Amino acid sequence: xxxxxxxxxxxxxxxxxxxxxxxxxxxxxxxxxxxxxxxxxxxxxxxxxxxxxxxxxxxxxxxxxxxxxxxxxxxxxxxxxxxxxxxxxxxxxxxxxxxxxxxxxxxxxxxxxxxxx
Amino acid sequence: xxxxxxxxxxxxxxxxxxxxxxxxxxxxxxxxxxxxxxxxxxxxxxxxxxxxxxxxxxxxxxxxxxxxxxxxxxxxxxxxxxxxxxxxxxxxxxxxxxxxxxxxxxxxxxxxxxxxxxxxxxxxxxxxxxxxxxxxxxxxxxxxxxxxxxxxxxxxxxxxxxxxxxxxxxxxxxxxxxxxxxxxxxxxxxxxxxxxxxxxxxxxxx
Numbered sequence: 677x678x679x680x681x682x683x684x685x686x687x688x689x690x691x692x693x694x695x696x697x698x699x700x701x702x703x704x705x706x707x708x709x710x711x712x713x714x715x716x717x718x719x720x721x722x723x724x725x726x727x728x729x730x731x732x733x734x735x736x737x738x739x740x741x742x743x744x745x746x747x748x749x750x751x752x753x754x755x756x757x758x759x760x761x762x763x764x765x766x767x768x769x770x771x772x773x774x775x776x777x778x779x780x781x782x783x784x785x786x787x788x789x790x791x792x793x
Numbered sequence: 794x795x796x797x798x799x800x801x802x803x804x805x806x807x808x809x810x811x812x813x814x815x816x817x818x819x820x821x822x823x824x825x826x827x828x829x830x831x832x833x834x835x836x837x838x839x840x841x842x843x844x845x846x847x848x849x850x851x852x853x854x855x856x857x858x859x860x861x862x863x864x865x866x867x868x869x870x871x872x873x874x875x876x877x878x879x880x881x882x883x884x885x886x887x888x889x890x891x892x893x894x895x896x897x898x899x900x901x902x903x904x905x906x907x908x909x910x911x912x913x914x915x916x917x918x919x920x921x922x923x924x925x926x927x928x929x930x931x932x933x934x935x936x937x938x939x940x941x942x943x944x945x946x947x948x949x950x951x952x953x954x955x956x957x958x959x960x961x962x963x964x965x966x967x968x969x970x971x972x973x974x975x976x977x978x979x980x981x982x983x984x985x986x987x988x989x990x991x992x993x994x995x996x997x998x999x
Contacts, residue, residue, distance in 0.1 A: 681952050682943060685959065689939050692963055693932060700928050700970045704977050710921055717929045725936055732944025740944055741807050747937055767926075770933050 731778030905995035
C-alpha cells in the first residue's frame, strides 16, 4: 500500500515536471532546435531524476537520512561555494554528485542485514 | 523502543530536515562571484565560466558559433534573480566591443537590415537559451526537495508530508517559471537596444 502510494506520488511529480516544462517551453516559443544545444543539461536532469527515484527505492532504510543530508550538502557546496546556479556546469555537476551519493547509499554494504522498504 | 509514534516523529524530522535544508540553500545567493566595474554600473560575473584576458572578464557563449558569433555574453547583476534582465540592461549600456568578438563578425554584412536582423535574432535566441537553462536549474531544486521527502517517507503520515512538500516545491517551481518568463520577455525586448549599440549607424528598432 505504502509502496503503491509512493509510486503514485512519484508519478505525479514526474507528470507535474513534464507539464511544467512543456508549458514553459511553449510560453517562450522554444523549439526542439533551441533545446538541442542544452542537451548536457537536459540529459543531466533526466539522470538526476532516475538516480534519485531508483536510489531511494532500493537503498536500505537507514541510509535515507544520511543520503538526504549528503544531497543537501552537495547542493550547498556546488551552488553556494563553487558553481553558480546559472553556470552551464551546475546541472551536470549536480547530477554527477547525486549519482555518486545515491550509488554509495545503495551499493555500499551495510553492517546489519536490513531489508529495503 | 521503536514504536509507531517514534517512527512517525523521526520521519517528520527527516522530511522536515530535507525540505528546510534544500529550501534554505536555494534561497541563499551564491557568494563567489567576482565583481568588477563596468560602464553602466556594477557588474557581477558568473564565476565558474568566466574567462579573463588580462584586462577584461568574458563569459563565452559557444551556442551561436558559426552563425553570428555573439561569442561574449555577460551576466551582470546586483541580484541573482534578475540576471537575464541585467543582460539586456548592460548590453545597452556597455561598449559593444565587450559583447562581440573582435573583429566584428557582422562586418561581412554591409547593409543595416541584415546586420540588425541577424543581431536581434541571435540576441533573442540567447535570451531563450538562458531562460531554458534557468528553468532546468530550478527543476533540479524541485526534484531534490520533493524526491528526498518522498524517499524519506515510510509511513502514510510521511507520505502525506511528502505530498505537502511536493505541493510547496511545485508552487515554487511554477513561481520561478513565471519569473523566468518575465525576465525572458524583458531580455527579448532589450535586443533592439543592444543591437543598436552593437551596430553604430544602424537603427535596429526598439
